[in-house]
Amino acid sequence: MNALEVEGLAVRLGGTDVLRGITFNLPRATCLAIIGPNGAGKTVLLRALIGALPHTGRITWAADTALGYVPQKLDIERDLPLNGRDFLRAKAALLGSAGVMQTEALHAVGLAEEVLATPIGNMSGGQFQRLLIAFALLGRPNVLLLDEPAAGIDAPGQAQLTEVLHGLQDSRAMTVLLVSHDLSVVYRHADYVLCLGRHGTCFGPPRSALTPEMLYEVYGQPLGFHVHHHS
Amino acid sequence: MSTIIPEVGSIALSALMATAAGLIGSFAIMRRMVLAADPISHIALPGIGIALILRINPLWGALALLLLGAVLIWAVERRVRIATEAVIGVTFAVALAVGSIITSGDQLIDALLGTPGTLTLREAVLGVVGSVIVIVFVLRERNALVVRLISPEIAMTSAVDVARLDLYFLLAFALTIGLGLRFLGVLLMGSLIIIPAAIARRFARSLQAMLVLSATTAVVSTVVGTYVASLAGRPSGPFIVMVAGGLFFLSLFRRREG
Numbered sequence: 248m249n250a251l252e253v254e255g256l257a258v259r260l261g262g263t264d265v266l267r268g269i270t271f272n273l274p275r276a277t278c279l280a281i282i283g284p285n286g287a288g289k290t291v292l293l294r295a296l297i298g299a300l301p302h303t304g305r306i307t308w309a310a311d312t313a314l315g316y317v318p319q320k321l322d323i324e325r326d327l328p329l330n331g332r333d334f335l336r337a338k339a340a341l342l343g344s345a346g347v348m349q350t351e352a353l354h355a356v357g358l359a360e361e362v363l364a365t366p367i368g369n370m371s372g373g374q375f376q377r378l379l380i381a382f383a384l385l386g387r388p389n390v391l392l393l394d395e396p397a398a399g400i401d402a403p404g405q406a407q408l409t410e411v412l413h414g415l416q417d418s419r420a421m422t423v424l425l426v427s428h429d430l431s432v433v434y435r436h437a438d439y440v441l442c443l444g445r446h447g448t449c450f451g452p453p454r455s456a457l458t459p460e461m462l463y464e465v466y467g468q469p470l471g472f473h474v475h476h477h478s
Numbered sequence: 479m480s481t482i483i484p485e486v487g488s489i490a491l492s493a494l495m496a497t498a499a500g501l502i503g504s505f506a507i508m509r510r511m512v513l514a515a516d517p518i519s520h521i522a523l524p525g526i527g528i529a530l531i532l533r534i535n536p537l538w539g540a541l542a543l544l545l546l547g548a549v550l551i552w553a554v555e556r557r558v559r560i561a562t563e564a565v566i567g568v569t570f571a572v573a574l575a576v577g578s579i580i581t582s583g584d585q586l587i588d589a590l591l592g593t594p595g596t597l598t599l600r601e602a603v604l605g606v607v608g609s610v611i612v613i614v615f616v617l618r619e620r621n622a623l624v625v626r627l628i629s630p631e632i633a634m635t636s637a638v639d640v641a642r643l644d645l646y647f648l649l650a651f652a653l654t655i656g657l658g659l660r661f662l663g664v665l666l667m668g669s670l671i672i673i674p675a676a677i678a679r680r681f682a683r684s685l686q687a688m689l690v691l692s693a694t695t696a697v698v699s700t701v702v703g704t705y706v707a708s709l710a711g712r713p714s715g716p717f718i719v720m721v722a723g724g725l726f727f728l729s730l731f732r733r734r735e736g
Contacts, residue, residue: 299631314635321629327508328682329624337624337685341636366683382632 249309250275250390250422251296256304258288258295265291266302271441271450275309276420278412280433280453283443284466289426290319292443293392296424312390315383317376319394319426324368331363331370331378335385342386352381356411373404380411391415393425397432405429409436433457488597491605492704492714493697495657496670498612500696502654503675504688505616505623505647512676515668517570519655521547522664523577526589530581536589537601540664541656547573548652552645577664591663591715601660608657612650616689619643624685661700662715670696673722677729695725 249272256269265288273279281289295302297316308314335349353360356377367375376396383391396412397405413436416423427433433440433453440453444465449456506515522540529539547569554565581589597605616623622643626633630640651671658667678691703718710717 294631297631297635299634316629316631316635318629318631323628324508324510326679327627328679328684328688329508330684333624333685334628337621338632338636340621341625341638383635386636 248275249273250277250312251309251424252305252307253296254305254307256292256295256302256306258291258300258302260291260300266295266443269304269441269443269448271439273422273424273439275422276416277438278416278423278425278436279439279441280437281424281426281441281443282428282430282433282465284445287443287445287465289443290394293394293424293426297392308390313386313388315386315388315391317379317383317391317393317396319398321379326366326368328366330366334367334378334382335363338382338385348385348387349381352384355384355415356381357407373400373408376400376404376408377411380408384415387419389420390422390424393423395426395428397427397429412436430457487602489701489704491597491602491609492661492700494609494613495605495654495661496674496696496700497693498609498616498654499658499667499670500674500678500693501616501689502612502647502651503671503696504678504692505627506651506671507675507679508627508688511651512672514566515651515655515671516665517566517574517668518544518547518551518652519659519664519668520570520574520577522656522659523581523589524573525577526585526659526664527577527580530585535598535600536585537604537656537660540589540659541653543573544652544656545649548648549645552648555644556641589659589663590665591713597660605657605660608653612654612657615646615650619646620685620689623647661704662718663713666715666719669719670700670722673719673726674699677722677726680729680732695722699725 251273253272254270256266257264258266269292281292283289291300293316294300296306297314335352339349350360353363358374358377358381362370362374362378365374367378370378380393380396391412393412397408400408409432412423412425415421434457437453439451440456442449442456442461442465449461449465506512521543525539525541525543526536527539529536532539550569551565578586622633622638625636625638626640626643633640633643654671655667658670662670674695675692677695678688682688682691699722700718703721704714706721707714707717
C-alpha cells in the first residue's frame with residue numbers, strides 16, 4: 248500500500264516550468280530523500296504535494312493521510328513577541344488536541360519543556376528547528392514533510408536531528424519526505440531517493456539510483472562522494 | 479437621527495474602538511503591515527466625498543469604500559503575488575488624490591483629522607457592533623492567525639483556510655479604520671492601529687502579553703488624548719496620536735533584553 252502516488256506532476260510558476268513529469272510511488276513508512284541542485288524545484292515539489300501550489304498531474308495521498316510540514320525558511324521576523332508555547336498552543340487549539348499531545352511532541356524531538364517560555368527569536372537554530380518539528384507532530388501526522396531540516400544547525404545538532412527523524416519513522420511507522428543536501432544522510436537513512444536534475448529526474452533506492460553518472464547528471468558536475476558503511 | 483450620546487458613553491465607545499485597534503494592530507505589525515495602515519485609511523476619503531455628494535452620513539461612504547478596498551487588496555494580492563504593500567501604496571495614493579478632488583474645504587479637514595463633537599445614536603451603535611466584531615474575530619481566530627503568521631503552508635496543513643482568513647483579516651482591519659475615522663480622521667487612524675502595537679512589541683514576550691499591552695496602550699492613549707482635547711476644545715485625533723507617540727518614544731528608553 249502506497250502512502251503517496253504521483254503521476255506526471257508539473258508545476259508552472261511565473262511562466263516557467265519548475266517541475267515537469269514527476270512520477271513516483273512511495274510505500275508507507277518509508278523515507279524519501281529529495282535531492283537536487285539549488286533551484287531544481289525541491290521546495291516547490293513539497294509545496295505542491297501539500298496542496299499549496301497549483302499544479303497539473305496527479306497527486307494521490309492515502310485516504311487516512313495526516314500531514315505534518317516543516318518549512319525550510321520562515322518568512323518571519325525573529326523578534327516576534329511569540330514564544331514556543333504560543334506556537335504549539337495555537338496549532339493544538341486548531342486541531343482540538345490535548346495538552347498531553349504537546350508534551351508527547353516535545354518529548355519526541357527531545358526539547359525541554361522550559362524552552363517553551365523562550366521567545367522564538369532567542370532560541371538557537373537547533374531549538375527552533377526542533378520546535379518546528381514538534382509543531383508538525385501535533386495532531387499525530389502519519390506523513391512528515393521536511394524541507395532541509397538540517398540547514399543552519401551545527402554538526403552534532405544535525406546528527407541528533409537525523410536520529411530524531413529516524414526514531415519517529417520507526418516508532419510511529421511514519422512516512423517521511425525530506426529535502427536534503429547531505430548525501431551521506433540520504434545513503435544511510437533514506438529508503439528512496441528522488442533526484443530533481445537539470446536534465447530529468449531519477450527515483451529509486453539510493454544505492455541503485457545514485458550512481459556517479461546520475462549525480463553528474465543531476466548536479467551538472469562531478470561530485471566526489473564516498474559511501475560510508477556502518478555496521 | 480440626532481440623539482446625542484452622553485459624554486461617558488462616548489468615552490466608553492472610543493475605548494472599545496481603541497481595544498479593537500490595539501488587537502488588530504498586534505497582528506498587523508507582526509505581519510509587517512505597518513506601512514499599510516495609513517494608505518488603507520486614505521481610501522476612506524473618496525468614500526466620504528461620495529457620501530457628502532449623495533447627502534448621506536460620510537461614515538457609510540467611508541466604510542463602504544474601506545471594505546471594498548480590503549477585498550481589492552486581497553484579490554490583487556492573490557492574483558499577482560507581489561507584496562501587499564506595493565499594491566496598497568499605489569492604489570491608495572490614487573484614492574487620496576481622487577478623494578481630495580471631490581471633497582472640499584472644512585469637510586476635507588474634518589475627514590482628514592476627525593470630526594469634533596458628539597456622536598449620533600446610529601454612529602454609536604455602529605461603533606459598538608463594529609468594535610465587538612473586530613475584537614471577537616481577533617480573539618477567536620488568534621490561533622489560526624498565529625499559525626498563518628508563522629507559515630501559510632503550515633496553516634494549510636493545519637486545516638486553516640488561509641485565503642479566507644486573509645480576507646477576514648483585511649476586512650477586520652478596514653472595519654477598524656472605519657470605526658476610528660470619526661474620532662481620528664483619515665490621516666491619523668492608521669497610527670492608532672500601529673503605535674500601540676509597536677509599543678507592545680517592545681515589551682511582550684508572549685502572544686497574550688502582546689495583545690493585552692497593545693489594547694491597553696490604545697485605550698489609554700485614546701482616553702487621555704480625548705480628555706486633553708476636550709480641555710483644549712480641539713478635535714481629539716491629533717491629541718490621541720500625540721499621547722500614543724509620546725508613549726512610543728518613552729518605550730524606546732527601555733532596552734530590549736535578549
